[in-house]
Amino acid sequence: MDAHLPSALHDAMSTRLGDGWLTGEACRPFGGDDSRRWAMPAAVALPRTQDDVVAVVRACRSHRVPIIARGAGTGTTGAAVPTQGGVVVSFARMDRVVDIRAADRCVVVQPGVLNGELQLALAPHGLFWPPDPSSADACSVGGNLATNAGGPRAVKYGTARDNVLGLVAVTGAGDLIRCGGAYTKDATGYDLTHLIVGSEGTLAIIVEATLKLAPRPRAQAGLRVLYRDAATAAAAVSRIMARPATPAMLEFMDRSAIALIRHNGSDVPEAGAMLLVEADGDEDTLPYALQALADAAEGDGMMALDVAADGSARDRLWAARRALSPALRTIRPGKINEDVVVPVSRIPDLVAAMEALSVDAALPIVVFGHAGNGNLHVNIMYDDGDADETARAQAALPKVFARVLALDGTLSGEHGIGLSKRDYMADAFSAATLDAMHAVKVALDPDGILNPGKVLPPREAL
Template sequence: MPRELAPDTADALRQLLGPDGLLLDAAERLAYGYDNSRRQGLPLAVALPTSAQQVQAIVRLCREARMPIVARGRGTNTTGASVPGEDALVVSFERMNRVLDIRPGDRVAVVEPGLLNGDLQAALAPHGLFWPPDPTSAGFCSIGGNLACNAGGPRAVKYGATRDNVLALVAVTGTGELVRFGAGTTKGASGYDLSRLLIGSEGTLALVVEATLRLTPVAPRRRALRALYADVESAAAAVARLMAQPVTPSMLEFMDGDCVRLAREVGGAELPPAGALLMIEADGDDAVLDAAVAALSAAAAGPGCLGVASAPDEAAREKLWAARKALSPALRTLAPGKINEDVVVPVSRIPDLVAAVRRAAAEQQLAIVSFGHAGNGNLHVNILYDPADDAQTARAGAALEAVFDAVIALGGQVSGEHGIGLVKRDLLVRSLTPPTVAMMRAIKSQFDPDGILNPGKVLPPA
C-alpha cells in the first residue's frame, strides 16, 4: 500500500500552512517528485510555506517525526538533487518569491529563494544592474536552486558563479534554528564565511529562506566575436591563449564540430562548416571596448584558426547565442539517449581534456559531443548512445568512466555547475581524500544532527 503522512503530522502542517498550503493528493504530489535528471519519486506530502517562521516550524515538526525534508525550487537540476524518497516531505519555495529590497547604492538585492532568476533580472534592469549567474534555465529556475548547486553560466568567466555573487544568507538548520551568515557588505573579516559553505550544499545543510545578492552594473556596450577552427584541438589551444592574456572576456563558449552543425541546422545560426567554434564576447564602455576586442581577436587567431569575425549586429549575436542555448535538446536528433556531464578542469588543461574525450569516443566507438563554458574550464561532455542497445549502454558507461578518470587526473572536478545530487555522489567520494569526506560528514552533522535534510544526496550513506 502507498505510504501516507501520519494524521497528527498532517493536522499540524495544515494548521500551520492553511488548507491550501499542504498538498496530499497523489496527482499533486507527483508534480513535485521529479527533476531534469529524469529520476522520480513520490513524496508523502508537499508543503508550501510563505515565511521563514513557517519553514522553522516545518523543520521542527519533521525532526520530531523523523521525516526527511527535500527542499525544492523549480526542479531544473539534472542530478536528482530534488528527487524525494517515498518517506519525505517536499518543501517547495514557490510562494516565497518576493524581491524584498533593491539598494542600487550598495549594489545589493535581498530576495526570497523562490524568486525566478529571470524575474530578478527584470526587476534589476531599470536600475542598470544585473545578477551575474545566468544558467540556460535562467527564465524558469529559482534563486534558491541557483544557490543550492552554485549555478554559473556563460558570464561566470568574468563575473563569477553564484558563490562569488552572494553576500549573506538567512537559513533554517536541521534543528529548526534560524541562522544568519554574512552581511550586505563587499568586505568582511568577521569569523568563518559560512554563506559560501551553504552555497552548493544542495539543501543538505540548511534551507535558505533569504539571500542578499551582490549586483553588477550592466556594461554600456558589448561585442561578440566568432572564431572558427579546423579542429577541436586548435580551439582548445586558443582557449588557453585567450585566458592567459590580460583582457578577460565576458563570455567564452566552446562548440565542437557536431555542435556547429546542429547550431546551423537546428538552431538556424548562419555558420560555415568548421571543426570547432569559439564564441567570444567583450563588454565595457567605448574607451576600452575597441582595444579589448583587438586583444581577444589576436589571442583567438593562431594555428588552426580559420578566421575571427565580429557579429555584424545585435540580431546576429542573439541568434548565435540562441543556437548555443538550444544545443542540449538538439542532441536528441543525433541519438535517442545521452549522458550529459559538466566536468571542469583548470583552463590550461582544456586541450588535455578535449584530447581525452576524443580518445574515449574512438575507443568506445560512440559520438561524444562537447560544448560549454571554456573560459572556466567547464565543458558539457555529451555521450550519445541508444539506451535500447545493451552493448552501446555498456560502452557509454566505459566512456564516462574514462572521462571522469581524465578529469580527476587533470586536477579537475566532476561537476562544474550542475551539482552532485544522487547521480554523482559516488564519484565525489572517488575524487576526494577520506579525511576530506570525513570533514564534510562532520559539518553535515553539525547543521543537521538527525540527518533529515535531503538525506542520501551529495555524500553517500556512511
C-alpha cells in the same frame, strides 16, 4: 494522508499551512526534476514565511522525517528528488523580490523568485545578477544558490557563490541562522554563507538571500573564431584569459558540436573547434577590449575570425550556441550531460579522450561549454529505448569522470552532485576530506534529515 507520514506531523502542518500542505496525488508534480528521476513524496509543504519553514523543519525533526528543499525543479542531478519519501518543501510561494538596494548594489530576495523575473526587476535600476544558467527563465534563485549555478557569464562575473553576500537559512536542527549581509568585505568568523551555497539543501534550507549585483553593461560585441583543432583553440583560450580585459563570455565547441549545428542548418564553416567570445563595457572602451581579445585569439591553427558588433549580428553569432542543446536530440533521444571541469591547458586532452571514448563506446559524444574556466559539457548520446546503447552509455560515464580526475579536474562546475554523481565523490576526494565534509553535515543537520542520500556517499561506502 500518506500511510508513512506520522499523523501528529500531518495534523500540525495541515493546521499551520492550510492549503499549503499537500498529501496524496497532489504531491505527484513535486517528485521529479530534469534528471528524469522521480519519487513520490509523503507530503509537500508550501510555506509563505521563514517561520513556516522553521515550523516544518522542527516538526519533521521530531519525527525523523526527511526534508527535501525544492526550487523550480530544473536541476539535472536528482538533488530535488525525494528518494526516501519525506516532505518536499517547495518555495513556490516564497517568490518575492524583497528589497532592491541599488545604492548598495545588492538585492534581498526570497528563494522562490525566478532568475529571469529577478533580472526584469533589476533592469530599470541598470543592474543585473550575473549567474545565467541556460534555464534562467525557469529556474529559481534558491536553486541557483543550492547548486552554485553559473553559465556563460561566469568567466568574467563568477558563479552564484561569487555573487551572494548573505543568507538566512534554517538548519536541520530547526534553527534560523543569519550570515553575511549587505557588504562586500567581511573578516568576521566562519564564512557560513559560502559554505551553504552549493550544498544542495544538505546543510541548511535557504529562506532569504542578499545578492551582489553588477552594473548592466552599456555595450556588447562578439567574435566567432574557428580553429584547426581543439589544441590550437585551447591555446587561444589561454592567451585570451591572460589579457587584462576578461571576456564576458568564452564558449567552446568541439568538432562534433560544429558538425551537428552544420547538419541542422547553421552557416558555421567546417572546423576542428570554435570559440565564441564576447566583450562588454561602454561605447568608448568596448572597441579596444574587443580588439585585444581578437589579437589574443589569433595564432597557430586559427582558420577564420568574424566580428559581430551590433545586436542582430551578435544574435546570429550566438544562435549556433543556443541551438546546440536542442539539436542534440536529433542525434539520439537519450542524453547524459556532465558538466565537468579541467584546467584550461588540459582541454585538448579531455576532448581527445572523449573522441576516443566515443569510438570505444560506439556512441556519439559531443563536447562544448564554458572554455574560459575549463567547464565543459560532455554529452553522451544514446537511444534510451535500446537496452544495449543504454548499457554502453552508462558504462562510459565512469570513464568520463576517471579521465577528468586524472587531468586534475573536478566532477561538476555548475550542476552540482545530487544523486547522479554522489558515488564518484570517493574518487574525487580522500577519505579524510570526506570525513571532514560529513562532520560539517552532522554539525548543521544532526539527525541527517536534510536531503538525505545526496552529495556525500554513505560513510560505510568509504
